[in-house]
Amino acid sequence: MTGALFEVTFYLAAPFWLLMIFAPTWSGTARVVASPLTVLPVLAVYAVMAVPVFPELWTAVSSPDIDTFRELTALAGGAGAIWAQVIAWDLLLGQWMYLQSRKLGLPPWLMGPLLVLTILLSPFGLLIFLAVRAVRPRRREAPADRGARPSGT
Numbered sequence: 001m002t003g004a005l006f007e008v009t010f011y012l013a014a015p016f017w018l019l020m021i022f023a024p025t026w027s028g029t030a031r032v033v034a035s036p037l038t039v040l041p042v043l044a045v046y047a048v049m050a051v052p053v054f055p056e057l058w059t060a061v062s063s064p065d066i067d068t069f070r071e072l073t074a075l076a077g078g079a080g081a082i083w084a085q086v087i088a089w090d091l092l093l094g095q096w097m098y099l100q101s102r103k104l105g106l107p108p109w110l111m112g113p114l115l116v117l118t119i120l121l122s123p124f125g126l127l128i129f130l131a132v133r134a135v136r137p138r139r140r141e142a143p144a145d146r147g148a149r150p151s152g153t
Contacts, residue, residue: 046084
C-alpha cells in the first residue's frame with residue numbers, strides 16, 4: 001500500500017499544477033489556486049504514511065541529524081511521508097508564485113516554465129521567481145475615473 005500511496009501523491013497535486021501552467025488566465029484557475037485546501041488530499045496521504053512511522057519521524061525532526069534522517073527515509077513510510085510533505089509544500093509554493101505572478105502581471109510564457117521548474121526543483125524555481133519578482137515592479141491599478149482631471153485644472 002505504501003508504494004501505491006507514494007505513486008498517487010503527485011497525481012493528487014497534478015490537476016492544480018496543470019491549471020496554473022496550461023490555463024493561467026482562466027478565471028477558474030485563480031479561484032481554485034487561491035484556496036490552501038488544494039493540499040488536503042496530499043496531506044491525507046502524508047498522514048496515512050506518517051502515522052505508522054511517527055516515532056521515527058518525531059525523532060528525525062525534533063533532534064535532526066543526518067543519520068537519523070537517513071534512518072527515517074530508509075523506511076518506506078518515512079520516505080513516502082517526506083515525499084508527500086514535499087509535494088504539499090511545492091504545491092503551496094507554486095500557488096503562491098502563481099498568485100504573485102498574476103498581481104505582478106508576469107506573462108504565462110515566463111511563469112509556465114518557472115512553475116515546471118518549481119515542480120521538479122522547487123528551491124531553484126523559487127530563487128528565480130524571487131529574482132524576477134525583485135526586478136519587476138507591481139502593476140499599478142488604474143484609477144476608477146481614469147479620464148477625470150484633477151480639480152482646479
